[in-house]
Amino acid sequence: MSLSSSLNVAVAGLDLSARRAETVAQNVANSDRAGYARRELEVGGPSVGSPGSTSSVSRDVDPRLTAFRRESQSRQAGDEVTSSFFGRIDAAIGDPDKTGSLQDRLARLDAAFVAGAAEPQSQVRLQEIAEAAVDLSTLLNDLDDGVTEARQNADQDIGKAVTQLNSDLADVARLNTDIRRQSLGGHNTADLMDQRTVLIDRVSLQIPLRELPRDDGSIALVSSGGVMLLDGRPAELGFSSRAPLTPEMSFPTQLSGLTVNGRAVAVSGGSSGIPGGGLAALFDLRDITAPDATARLDSLAADLIDRFEDPAVDPTRAAAAPGLFTESGGILAATPDAGLAGRIGVNTLVLPSAGGDVWRLRDGLGAAVLGAGGEAGLLLRYGTAMADRAPPALAGLPDNSTDIVGHAAALKSMFSADRLKNEDRLAFSAAEAQGLVDRRDGGAVDVDDEMRRLIEIEQAYAANARIIQAVSDMMNRLTEI
Numbered sequence: 001m002s003l004s005s006s007l008n009v010a011v012a013g014l015d016l017s018a019r020r021a022e023t024v025a026q027n028v029a030n031s032d033r034a035g036y037a038r039r040e041l042e043v044g045g046p047s048v049g050s051p052g053s054t055s056s057v058s059r060d061v062d063p064r065l066t067a068f069r070r071e072s073q074s075r076q077a078g079d080e081v082t083s084s085f086f087g088r089i090d091a092a093i094g095d096p097d098k099t100g101s102l103q104d105r106l107a108r109l110d111a112a113f114v115a116g117a118a119e120p121q122s123q124v125r126l127q128e129i130a131e132a133a134v135d136l137s138t139l140l141n142d143l144d145d146g147v148t149e150a151r152q153n154a155d156q157d158i159g160k161a162v163t164q165l166n167s168d169l170a171d172v173a174r175l176n177t178d179i180r181r182q183s184l185g186g187h188n189t190a191d192l193m194d195q196r197t198v199l200i201d202r203v204s205l206q207i208p209l210r211e212l213p214r215d216d217g218s219i220a221l222v223s224s225g226g227v228m229l230l231d232g233r234p235a236e237l238g239f240s241s242r243a244p245l246t247p248e249m250s251f252p253t254q255l256s257g258l259t260v261n262g263r264a265v266a267v268s269g270g271s272s273g274i275p276g277g278g279l280a281a282l283f284d285l286r287d288i289t290a291p292d293a294t295a296r297l298d299s300l301a302a303d304l305i306d307r308f309e310d311p312a313v314d315p316t317r318a319a320a321a322p323g324l325f326t327e328s329g330g331i332l333a334a335t336p337d338a339g340l341a342g343r344i345g346v347n348t349l350v351l352p353s354a355g356g357d358v359w360r361l362r363d364g365l366g367a368a369v370l371g372a373g374g375e376a377g378l379l380l381r382y383g384t385a386m387a388d389r390a391p392p393a394l395a396g397l398p399d400n401s402t403d404i405v406g407h408a409a410a411l412k413s414m415f416s417a418d419r420l421k422n423e424d425r426l427a428f429s430a431a432e433a434q435g436l437v438d439r440r441d442g443g444a445v446d447v448d449d450e451m452r453r454l455i456e457i458e459q460a461y462a463a464n465a466r467i468i469q470a471v472s473d474m475m476n477r478l479t480e481i
Contacts, residue, residue: 144342247339299396316364
């Protein structure tokens with residue numbers, strides 16, 4: 001090899017070492033950045049490192065790992081929605097041994113009836129009954145409010161998610177165009193692909209999807225339910241939030257569904273176009289999970305109202321007059337609208353704050369005048385009404401004949417079981433997703449390995465520098481002869 005050829009090869013080697021060192025430094029500097037995939041300098045041409053050789057930067061990514069990670073993270077996002085809901089409602093009901101829980105308030109009402117029957121002439125005891133009844137109905141109101149708020153929030157979150165999805169899909173389409181142009185011009189597109197990966201990851205949290213490669217580095221996106229989200233042009237998702245949202249509202253009569261390019265898309269069941277992600281979980285919460293929770297609460301509220309409307313409990317009450325507990329101040333409707341737990345209240349006839357008198361708890365809601373202070377029959381019958389074994393008055397709870405405490409225990413058990421089941425599911429999906437995230441789609445940066453590569457690059461750089469020095473020395477000798 002001539003001196004000039006040796007010099008050219010050494011100079012090309014120095015340039016290659018510099019580019020490799022730059023790539024390694026970039027890997028180390030971005031090792032913790034979300035969406036970053038390890039870079040690899042690929043060299044081609046007649047001979048690696050020789051004049052005329054070419055190089056390009058590639059992203060070290062395994063598409064299969066990317067797909068698995070996105071699927072797992074999408075599942076985790078959906079599980080978080082459901083688990084959070086059941087965690088909040090179960091905590092609001094409270095544990096049986098905790099002061100203020102549903103079962104504690106039922107027990108305090110029952111104990112107040114017993115104490116009142118023992119001292120029917122005591123205004124204090126009668127006031128305690130009224131207060132315990134109000135506390136119980138207030139908790140049911142609060143539980144209903146919590147479920148309704150969760151539905152309202154889910155509806156609002158769907159609207160926000162759809163807006164973000166439209167923005168992200170448009171940005172992915174723009175990056176597709178930029179990547180295609182840069183690729184055709186022979187420029188490095190790795191950074192643009194990192195940005196696109198972050199956007200697609202965000203889309204996949206809401207809608208599980210598959211990434212389909214297209215020419216010149218661009219991609220198409222299709223949901224796992226078969227809905228095309230992006231292929232050249234982005235799809236336009238549509239949704240209309242509803243505020244305020246009340247318990248009786250349902251899809252599709254009062255609440256909006258999802259559209260893609262103006263066409264309705266199923267959001268639940270086997271035909272769902274967006275199965276398994278955060279968006280589907282929000283729709284399920286709004287349209288299925290929360291309404292089921294409302295039905296459970298309504299079943300307990302109906303049972304409570306119905307027990308005290310029995311004519312045998314309070315003979316002084318007129319047939320069309322409400323009992324101790326009411327539905328919006330009246331009797332229990334034959335087919336109550338959803339949200340009964342939010343409408344249950346205590347009869348104002350026994351509430352001094354509403355112009356009533358607590359002595360009616362002892363003498364009867366329909367009593368014309370104050371009765372004898374020692375009469376405890378009605379108070380005893382109130383206690384018996386709570387203890388009577390009967391099936392729930394509305395569907396929503398197990399169809400078992402038991403007392404009101406038993407129905408409340410069944411309600412608590414159902415929500416606790418749902419909470420535990422969904423917490424376990426979330427723990428599994430979160431662990432699975434984290435394991436795949438840690439692998440960084442096969443492109444995780446091992447800093448120790450990168451430093452080893454840097455040492456090798458330094459050695460190659462030094463070797464080429466020595467060649468240049470040797471050629472320089474030889475040429476100096478030749479000029480001296």
